[in-house]
Amino acid sequence: MRAVHAPPRRRRAGALPPLDEGAGAARLVHQRPAPPPDPLGNRLGGGAAAADGPDGRARQHRLHRPRLLPRGLGGAGRARGRAGRAALGLPLPLDRLGRGRRVSGTVVIGGGPAGAAAAILLARAGARVTVVEREAAAREKVCGEFLGPDAAALMASLGLPLPSLGAVPVSRGALAAGSRDAAWALPFAAWSLPRAVMDEALLDAAARAGATVLRGRGAAGAAREGEGWSVRLAGGARLAARSVVLATGKHELRGHARSATRGQIGLKLPLRLAGPMEGTVLLLPFAGGYAGLQPRGGEGAGREANLCAALRAVGSEARDPAALLGRVASGSALAARLLRDAEPLLARPLAVGGVPYGFRHRDGAGAPCGLYRAGDQFAVVPSLAGDGVAMALAGGMAAARAILEGVPSAAFHRALDAELGRPMRWAGAIARLLEAAPGALTLAAGVFPAGARLAAARTRLPSRPRPVAGGREGGAGPVRILARR
Numbered sequence: 001m002r003a004v005h006a007p008p009r010r011r012r013a014g015a016l017p018p019l020d021e022g023a024g025a026a027r028l029v030h031q032r033p034a035p036p037p038d039p040l041g042n043r044l045g046g047g048a049a050a051a052d053g054p055d056g057r058a059r060q061h062r063l064h065r066p067r068l069l070p071r072g073l074g075g076a077g078r079a080r081g082r083a084g085r086a087a088l089g090l091p092l093p094l095d096r097l098g099r100g101r102r103v104s105g106t107v108v109i110g111g112g113p114a115g116a117a118a119a120i121l122l123a124r125a126g127a128r129v130t131v132v133e134r135e136a137a138a139r140e141k142v143c144g145e146f147l148g149p150d151a152a153a154l155m156a157s158l159g160l161p162l163p164s165l166g167a168v169p170v171s172r173g174a175l176a177a178g179s180r181d182a183a184w185a186l187p188f189a190a191w192s193l194p195r196a197v198m199d200e201a202l203l204d205a206a207a208r209a210g211a212t213v214l215r216g217r218g219a220a221g222a223a224r225e226g227e228g229w230s231v232r233l234a235g236g237a238r239l240a241a242r243s244v245v246l247a248t249g250k251h252e253l254r255g256h257a258r259s260a261t262r263g264q265i266g267l268k269l270p271l272r273l274a275g276p277m278e279g280t281v282l283l284l285p286f287a288g289g290y291a292g293l294q295p296r297g298g299e300g301a302g303r304e305a306n307l308c309a310a311l312r313a314v315g316s317e318a319r320d321p322a323a324l325l326g327r328v329a330s331g332s333a334l335a336a337r338l339l340r341d342a343e344p345l346l347a348r349p350l351a352v353g354g355v356p357y358g359f360r361h362r363d364g365a366g367a368p369c370g371l372y373r374a375g376d377q378f379a380v381v382p383s384l385a386g387d388g389v390a391m392a393l394a395g396g397m398a399a400a401r402a403i404l405e406g407v408p409s410a411a412f413h414r415a416l417d418a419e420l421g422r423p424m425r426w427a428g429a430i431a432r433l434l435e436a437a438p439g440a441l442t443l444a445a446g447v448f449p450a451g452a453r454l455a456a457a458r459t460r461l462p463s464r465p466r467p468v469a470g471g472r473e474g475g476a477g478p479v480r481i482l483a484r485r
């Protein structure tokens, strides 16, 4: 059995660990250091990105490169790179490191919001953590990119306030069906930010906090071994760990697939519109699905918008931007008007299949101990809520706290389920109403905008994260992980 890291250095009780874990920490690969800041402290852009096709394979698209972190951040990563303890972004031979050391630390599988947030907290607390992210570089993901106040607060608590990453504000909601439309002021501040930018900033923060980030290495499996876990990487290397955070999002890990049976298709198509969208997120139902349209943050701020759709079945929409635009436009006069002169920014939409909206993980009898699920691997909220990222961040952070406090994974899962229940129930109910009676819902939102505001608020996480209560691996009983406001 191989362990990856050197044993933890002893710290004075209560003392905060140094952010980079100092000179003694063994590492496989450090996340590439933050690139040098430009003279204005801004970030760069323009590069390759990808998302999955309906067949689950990655597609490459030229879109936004992740923006770099603001001036002054990332120095620790550069220093480590110069010191030669890790090649920049190049994996070191796994089998030459940490051989024979004791099992400790956590392997986080998946470097999306859930996995990266877990890694940041674990590393900042001085724990050993390795993130395994199968993509070698940042990429676009099928996501509406709407971020509510809960996501914004969680990102800020991680030291990544959304405006500093180039997010643009969204202050109004709107719904259109047939010839009707309605708009209302959102009851909270919300934002739009490309996923490639956000995910890269999170992974960068994890590396700067001292996590080992393996890029371009997928996990092929994870199994109990002795007291802990053995995570098998594509190519055959193994990582040994005390606990595992399963954060592979929409993708199943062999042997740990979600129990969800049905799934929808998610499509994403960035667009250039005839004019700028005025800080509004639009919900556009059509037969067999719905789409969200909102201004695009990051480099696309201005006339660019992000169209993201959830459909029960697709034909040419998954390949042909015009077909997707036509399908969305068929649902309302407003959509037809807005999309008539829209210019797709991709040759074909990004797509992901089998999205199990409404899925909530429940541990069955004999569920493995020490495997903490977070993000879409724990629960999948209907996209119209625009709260999946907040739930992923909160779940990842809560998983980290649970691991640090020794809370058993089963107790963690029960507590997280309780916290995510409200947005899941509200989003599910709204999704059903939208499908059954889009016109009536639009009429109701127009006559009673306070109801639309209430519904928007109820699809948010009801609580802010706080440190977990104590507990031991193998113990029992529900543990409150997130405090009510």
Ligand SMILES: Cc1cc2nc3c(=O)[nH]c(=O)nc-3n(C[C@H](O)[C@H](O)[C@H](O)COP(=O)(O)OP(=O)(O)OC[C@H]3O[C@@H](n4cnc5c(N)ncnc54)[C@H](O)[C@@H]3O)c2cc1C
Residues within 6 Å of the ligand: 109, 110, 111, 112, 113, 114, 115, 132, 133, 134, 135, 141, 142, 143, 144, 145, 146, 147, 217, 218, 219, 220, 247, 248, 249, 250, 251, 252, 253, 265, 266, 267, 308, 309, 310, 352, 355, 374, 375, 376, 377, 383, 385, 386, 387, 388, 389, 390, 392
């Ligand atoms: C159509 C649609 C629209 C949406 N719109 C919004 C929205 O507007 N706002 C919002 O908040 N949420 C939205 N969501 C939901 C949101 O995208 C997800 O809830 C969120 O991305 C979940 O984060 P995650 O970290 O769990 O997973 P992901 O973001 O999917 O990240 C998982 C990571 O794991 C990696 N990975 C996968 N398998 C492996 C492996 N075997 N080994 C190593 N790495 C692996 C992947 O490369 C990926 O980087 C939308 C979803 C859909 C489908």
